[in-house]
Every structure is written in structure tokens, then in C-alpha cells.
Amino acid sequence: MIPYMRMKVPLAGTHQEIFSKEQVKQEPLSGSSGETAPAPVLPKGEIVPPPPSFDFESPSLISRIFPFLLGLIALVVLIIVATQIVPRFLAGGGGPVSLTYWGLWEDENIMKVVIADFERENPNIKINYQKQDIKQYRETLTNRLSQKEGPASPQGGPDIFRFHNTWVPMLKTYLLSIPANIYTNGDFEKTFYPVAQKDLKMGNNYIGIPLEIDTLALFINDDDFKAAGLSPPATWDELRTAARQLTVRDSSGRIVKSGVALGTFDNIDASSDILALMMIQNGVDFRKVDKSISRDGRNLGEDTLAYYVSFAQGENRIWDDTLDVSTPAFAKEKLSMYFGYSWRVFEIQALNPNLRFSIHPAPQLSGESKTFASYWVEGVSKNSSHPKEAFLFLKFLSKPETLQKLFSEGSKLRLFGEPYSRLDLADNLKSNQYAAPFLAKAKDAASWYLASNTYDNGLNDQMRKYFQDAVNGVLRGISPGTALETAAKGIEVVATQYGL
Secondary structure, eight states, X not given: OOTTOOEEEEXXXXXXXXXXXTTOOOOOOOTTXXXXXXXXXXXXXXXXXXXXXXXXXXXXXXXXXXXXXXHHHHHHHHHHIIIIIHHHHHTTSSSOEEEEEEESSSOHHHHHHHHHHHHHHOTTEEEEEEEOOSTTHHHHHHHHXXXXXXXXXXXXXXXXXXXXXXGHHHHTTTBOOOXXXXXXXXXXXXXXXXXXXXXXXXXXXXXXXXXXXXXXXXXXXXXXXXXXXXXXXXXXXXXXXXXXXXXXXXXXXXXXXXXXXXXXXXXSTTHHHHHHHHHHHXXXXXXXXXXXXXXTSXXXXXXXXXXXXXXXXXXXXXXXXTSOOHHHHHXXXXXXXXXXXXXXXXXXXXXXXXXXXXXXXXXXXXXXXXXXXXXXXXXXBTTOSOHHHHHHHHHHHTSHHXXXXXXXXXXXXXXXXOOXXXXXXXXXXXXXXXXXHHHTTGGGEEOOXXXXXXXXXSHHHHHHHHHHHHHHHHHTTOOHHHHHHHHHHHHHHHXXXXXX
């Protein structure tokens, strides 16, 4: 309501313009003659002051107020953009998002450092990291991912989860492909090791982002090698010669100290990985493990199996099934050479902090440069309600500076963090005596479904069982050829089951 706008009001049958309540006083009308009261007479010389002007239709007032209103509107819009739109754009859009992330090896205290960095950059995204137990993890993960409900429900699985590089056939129906705005295929291939490119490609797309790489390496007891005047073996022939020299027996011929843990299956940690390493180096095709023939007509699978088992055969055997399991045997200084992955360093150090040992790349056949890889990868569930934000987080985790921070945080709690998955960070660990050997031949690494300690109760464990039977069969007197024929039939069954 505008109280003093000029307006016409009816007055006793006539219309008179009213300017102000104070300026015009109207005498009361008398009688009913219809006469109009005389106009008031002002003192001579007095000037009538103009009425107060609050006319909002006045052009001069509009021109003064309009810029102010426009500025106020602009300020309100700016505040809305700054507090709402920008954070949502940075966070990938939408409202507040909560992502569940299942990890395996890293404690929350390590992960929370980089998670906090991500959440500062993306305030609308919250990461709920949950460290899982490896025992029955693959089965639990598969069961949760198979639920129709999304991750937000009690039955739903995680948005982001860690899985083994060999689990792709078991999880392929639950994994989302990496979008091009996170990594194009070309970017992925420039960033990560060739083994990851081979293992993680499904169709024309990649379905996981590795944050670490690990390969099989040779651990040696430095005191034993120094006392014997030996150098770390670079080839299998050198290893066999050194192992014979380092093996100690008592008067009855019983092995008191072994030169190397090779030849059996059940009491050697990573036995299937070692056998796979030898077969890969020898050119064996695992799908034709009994029929991989060299140019000169030799059966490559039979030769490899026979060589492996020979370390546990005969009076001059170097290892046998009466000995302790290889990891504690090495830690207790009952074993001079031992094969293992990077994480075994922490176990050995915990068992014997005073043990002087060093790590070296796995031995090679003459002219070869190959090793066996077993590593873990991060993926995004097809059930996730927020895949865009989940991949944004994985891109952040795989950045060089984030991986370096993770390595640094991990090194505060143990000897070193997880070896880098990125090719461009390999040189950063060249001077690290513990991590460097596992990266030395990572560019030439290969993998297959014989990885130990994945506890998957699936693809790896089933494949390992056939090779376990083959090794034990040869130790009982079955020929390597017959043992591999049986193994090949089992491999075919498992391969068909998982669509390899």
C-alpha cells in the first residue's frame, strides 16, 4: 500500500483533488442545500509547500534504486553459486554422497589421511572405509554384490572394493568399466604396468584401477652367502649350484638346513606361484599345459614340472616334506633361499628382527626376463548409486602424489608401503632396498590363476589343486607327462566354469 499517492476521492457529489491531510482542511457541510463550502483563504503572501513525494512511478527514483536492487540480486546469486553449485560440480554433481569402500590390507589410520584430502577437495562426497578380513572375503563380496539392493541398504555391497587381479572372471558381472573421463584406454596403458593392462581388460574396456604391484622375488640369507663366498643367483643354474653348496645334512643324511625351498607343494609358501613362474619363463601355455611343445620337440610343461620336483628327489635332494613351512624356516635361519612377495618382508621381520637378509629379482632362464605378478586392484560396483563419484575417488587415489602419500604413511608403521602401480613412479623406489627388487622386472611380469593366498575358494584355489596333485603325483612316482594330462583335464573344467 502506498499511502500518499495522488488519487481521486468522491466528496459530497463532487470530486476534489486531495494532496495531503495536513494541507487541506474541509469545513463540515451544513444543511442540505447542496452548496459547496467556500475554499479556504490563505494569508496573503504565504506559499503552499509541495507535498512529500513518494511517487514510485517517478523515473528519477527508479534510476536510483534499480542499480542497488540489481547488485543485491547479483550478490544473492553469487552466494548460492559459491555455497551450492561449485561444491556439487567439484563433487561430480548432486547432493551429499556417501560411498562405502571395502579395503583389505591398509588400516583406517593410513587411509584416512588421503581420504581427508579428497573430502576437502570434494566436500559433498564422504568415504566410509572399511577394512575387511581376507578369509572368505571373495565369497562375502560376491554375495553382497549379487544383492539387488544398492550399497545404501543393509543388504547391499560396497560402492568401491579391492579385488585380486585374477578375480576378474569371477567378478566381471559386478564391475563397472572405467569411464573415459577418468582414464581413456590410452591413458591407462601409459600409466600402469603391462600385466595390469592384460589382466584388467574386459572386452574393449578396463574394469579396475591398481594402486600397487607385487611380483615374486628371491630372498637370501646374507650371512649364509657371505660365509660361502657366493653372489645372489641370477639364473636357475646358478641357483641350483648355490643351493647344493648351502644345504647342510646331518650324519644320517637328513637335511638340517636347506639351500632353497623348491620341489614340494604343501610346505612351500607360494609353491603354485613359483611353478607358474617357471612355466611362464619356459613358454608353457597353461591351457595346453600337457601339450606345449618346443621347436625341437620337447614338452615344455613336462620339462618344467620335472625340474621343479627334482629339488625334492633323491639322496641329494635340497628340500623335502619333512621340513618346516618355507616362511618360518627362512626366518629361523633353516633355509638360505626363499621365494616370496613384498608383504612377506614384514612377516619375516616380525618372526626374526635380527635376521640379515636381502631381496633380489627372481632367477631367469638364459636370455629371459620374466617374473610372476600377484597384486590387488580397486573396482566400482554396478550396484553403486554414485558411480561417477566413486570413479572420481579412484582417480584421486591413483594420482602420483596420493600414491606417494600412501607409501609414506604406510612406511610409518612398517618398513615400506605398497610398491607403486604407476610406471612413472618406479624410479622413486630404486634406492629402497626392500621395495625395489619387486619392481625390478615388473615391466616383464605375467600372471595366471595360480596365485596363492587369495583365499578365494574359487578360480585360484581350484587351479592350484590340480597342480598340487601333479607335484605330489610325480613325488610318488607318476611320470610328469601323466600328471600333466590329468591336470590339463581339470584346468579345462575350471576354465569352462569361469568362461576363460
